[in-house]
Amino acid sequence: xxxxxxxxxxxxxxxxxxxxxxxxxxxxxxxxxxxxxxxxxxxxxxxxxxxxxxxxxxxxxxxxxxxxxxxxxxxxxxxxxxxxxxxxxxxxxxxxxxxxxxxxxxxxxxxxxxxxxxxxxxxxxxxxxxxxxxxxxxxxxxxxxxxxxxxxxxxxxxxxxxxxxxxxxxxxxxxxxxxxxxxxxxxxxxxxxxxxxxxxxxxxxxxxxxxxxxxxxxxxxxxxxxxxxxxxxxxxxxxxxxxxxxxxxxxxxxxxxxxxxxxxxxxxxxxxxxxxxxxxxxxxxxxxxxxxxxxxxxxxxxxxxxxxxxxxxxxxxxxxxxxxxxxxxxxxxxxxxxxxxxxxxxxxxxxxxxxxxxx
Amino acid sequence: xxxxxxxxxxxxxxxxxxxxxxxxxxxxxxxxxxxxxxxxxxxxxxxxxxxxxxxxxxxxxxxxxxxxxxxxxxxxxxxxxxxxxxxxxxxxxxxxxxxxxxxxxxxxxxxxxxxxxxxxxxxxxxxxxxxxxxxxxxxxxxxxxxxxxxxxxxxxxxxxxxxxxxxxxxxxxxxxxxxxxxxxxxxxxxxxxxxxxxxxxxxxxxxxxxxxxxxxxxxxxxxxxxxxxxxxxxxxxxxxxxxxxxxxxxxxxxxxxxxxxxxxxxxxxxxxxxxxxxxxxxxxxxxxxxxxxxxxxxxxxxxxxxxxxxxxxxxxxxxxxxxxxxxxxxxxxxxxxxxxxxxxxxxxxxxxxxxxxxx
Numbered sequence: 001x002x003x004x005x006x007x008x009x010x011x012x013x014x015x016x017x018x019x020x021x022x023x024x025x026x027x028x029x030x031x032x033x034x035x036x037x038x039x040x041x042x043x044x045x046x047x048x049x050x051x052x053x054x055x056x057x058x059x060x061x062x063x064x065x066x067x068x069x070x071x072x073x074x075x076x077x078x079x080x081x082x083x084x085x086x087x088x089x090x091x092x093x094x095x096x097x098x099x100x101x102x103x104x105x106x107x108x109x110x111x112x113x114x115x116x117x118x119x120x121x122x123x124x125x126x127x128x129x130x131x132x133x134x135x136x137x138x139x140x141x142x143x144x145x146x147x148x149x150x151x152x153x154x155x156x157x158x159x160x161x162x163x164x165x166x167x168x169x170x171x172x173x174x175x176x177x178x179x180x181x182x183x184x185x186x187x188x189x190x191x192x193x194x195x196x197x198x199x200x201x202x203x204x205x206x207x208x209x210x211x212x213x214x215x216x217x218x219x220x221x222x223x224x225x226x227x228x229x230x231x232x233x234x235x236x237x238x239x240x241x242x243x244x245x246x247x248x249x250x251x252x253x254x255x256x257x258x259x260x261x262x263x264x265x266x267x268x269x270x271x272x273x274x275x276x277x278x279x280x281x282x283x284x285x286x287x288x289x290x291x292x293x294x295x296x297x298x299x300x301x302x303x304x305x306x307x308x309x310x311x312x313x314x315x316x317x318x319x320x321x322x323x324x325x326x327x328x329x330x331x332x333x334x335x336x337x338x339x340x341x342x343x344x345x346x347x348x349x350x351x352x353x354x355x356x357x358x359x
Numbered sequence: 360x361x362x363x364x365x366x367x368x369x370x371x372x373x374x375x376x377x378x379x380x381x382x383x384x385x386x387x388x389x390x391x392x393x394x395x396x397x398x399x400x401x402x403x404x405x406x407x408x409x410x411x412x413x414x415x416x417x418x419x420x421x422x423x424x425x426x427x428x429x430x431x432x433x434x435x436x437x438x439x440x441x442x443x444x445x446x447x448x449x450x451x452x453x454x455x456x457x458x459x460x461x462x463x464x465x466x467x468x469x470x471x472x473x474x475x476x477x478x479x480x481x482x483x484x485x486x487x488x489x490x491x492x493x494x495x496x497x498x499x500x501x502x503x504x505x506x507x508x509x510x511x512x513x514x515x516x517x518x519x520x521x522x523x524x525x526x527x528x529x530x531x532x533x534x535x536x537x538x539x540x541x542x543x544x545x546x547x548x549x550x551x552x553x554x555x556x557x558x559x560x561x562x563x564x565x566x567x568x569x570x571x572x573x574x575x576x577x578x579x580x581x582x583x584x585x586x587x588x589x590x591x592x593x594x595x596x597x598x599x600x601x602x603x604x605x606x607x608x609x610x611x612x613x614x615x616x617x618x619x620x621x622x623x624x625x626x627x628x629x630x631x632x633x634x635x636x637x638x639x640x641x642x643x644x645x646x647x648x649x650x651x652x653x654x655x656x657x658x659x660x661x662x663x664x665x666x667x668x669x670x671x672x673x674x675x676x677x678x679x680x681x682x683x684x685x686x687x688x689x690x691x692x693x694x695x696x697x698x699x700x701x702x703x704x705x706x707x708x709x710x711x712x713x714x715x716x717x718x
Contacts, residue, residue: 021675206563206565212668213676216676217680220677220679226681227681228682229682230565230590230623231589232627234626235625235626235629236625239625264591266595270633271629274632300595312673313671314671316572316671317572318381318575318579324560324586324588325589329598
């Protein structure tokens, strides 16, 4: 299983995802500018991974700051966070991580900025910021692993005595979107560690092909059999009995269990229902938004039509033709067999199940 | 509406489909070698279009043959047909058209090859072969137009009072796969001629993108509003109420009404059923194969995985990763709301309806 982010002792080591799937290149990030660039250029992507990467970026940005002025140091922390925040302004996890790092630094000084501690404490604060980034890395790993454990138990119930568990997934919610394990692929990695044999069917996931480029790559690299299909082949694969469960990730879950995820997820859910195949959504509780009553309130971002017409190096749609490119769709809760969280498996009715599991 | 094949008086004029959708180039084919090349290179594609193009190829291949030896002329007809047959050895319509041209030439001589007519008849035979090719062109146009008429009446019943008829289609079964009109798009072209306002949603149709490259292009060129979507966006478009009917073409219909068509059709049919949208298949009676009892007997061709991994100018799947690339899928008859043939609309139970309409 690939490790998207690791601390080497002196640098944050990232897999350069812009080079996938044809090259596997690791880059050691040693300052905040390199981290900004890595997030901006999608060297690292996926909400959980971006958050953890940014946290290391904060530490790297203050590591070499002179330890002579407490106030200047605190200002530096804020500046580095503000700078990193501009790398990917739509990534919610990025802000969450930066806020957490800022709060951590401030807490060490106490609430009153007049009560600046001795400059001798600055090295400790630096250590603390590194420790906090490592904690976030460990927390993400633990959440994903717990999803893997709960999900694997569920899939075992469903796929039972089959010699090989055929699972279909859409887009990438694997180790490369988190620190490791991922969400949708966590049960597969966890199960594989226990000796369960899987065969994953990965939708290529137009327009940006995260399934073909990333999901297939990471499973292949981890020795898990995977077959890439075009999105429009999922029905055929299901009709052939090759799949006993579908598992996908999510960007956001509404309070009623409606699920926003990469465009195409809704179609897969409908096909799964038609073929009576369970449709599971791996959803860390951090992705559940109780402030959103139903999926209808989730705005659907429309992206650049050129992702469709010019996305892969060759123009495939004539100039001037209308193109619709929604980035996400919303799968209604009634099509979701279960939500797999790090705190356990949630079943319908989701409103109630979600209220119980959220703090 | 585009005319895929036309006779100029001295040449067969084709739209060069290899240049679409970025350039519209017409080529005048004046001999059989050029026609062989045009079929081979997919300058002309689509079963009906290939058949008609090949028929003109036969005429062009004998047009300038010396009119001095009846037997040599007949041999020449056979040679040209055998040669053209190698241009696309899997295209059933190609053989059908060549056989028809050969039979036409032979009929003029009578069944007994010993009874060769006078060489003076050769010019008449040449004229007859051109006439036969033109007849095939006219027949194809008439069949497609009749499908358009029947289909339009059906769609009008369904979409009723809507100001704009939203129709979703998959792959290309439009004017560019036939002489003109096409099959799935025929009702739309026919309706547009009567002043009906359409908005077509064209699935891009991975892996070869015939929807994006060809369907969207030909509708746009004919002034019919069209929006290209990725295959995995069809569910979203349907969920938004933008589509009142789905209409697709077919490669082959079994005796029970099961429909083989471009990969992805099955998924669209399931989504349409989920959203209670009628799913129509435009099927010239020539595509109905009464020798095939059900769709289970239709072999599914698997194509080169590189169409998926390297199809668009950039490698999108890592080397060594398994890829499944079925060219077609089979939609069971129970998901088909109606078959639209040139002889009228067939409704379930299809076994009976098909028996009535076939000779």
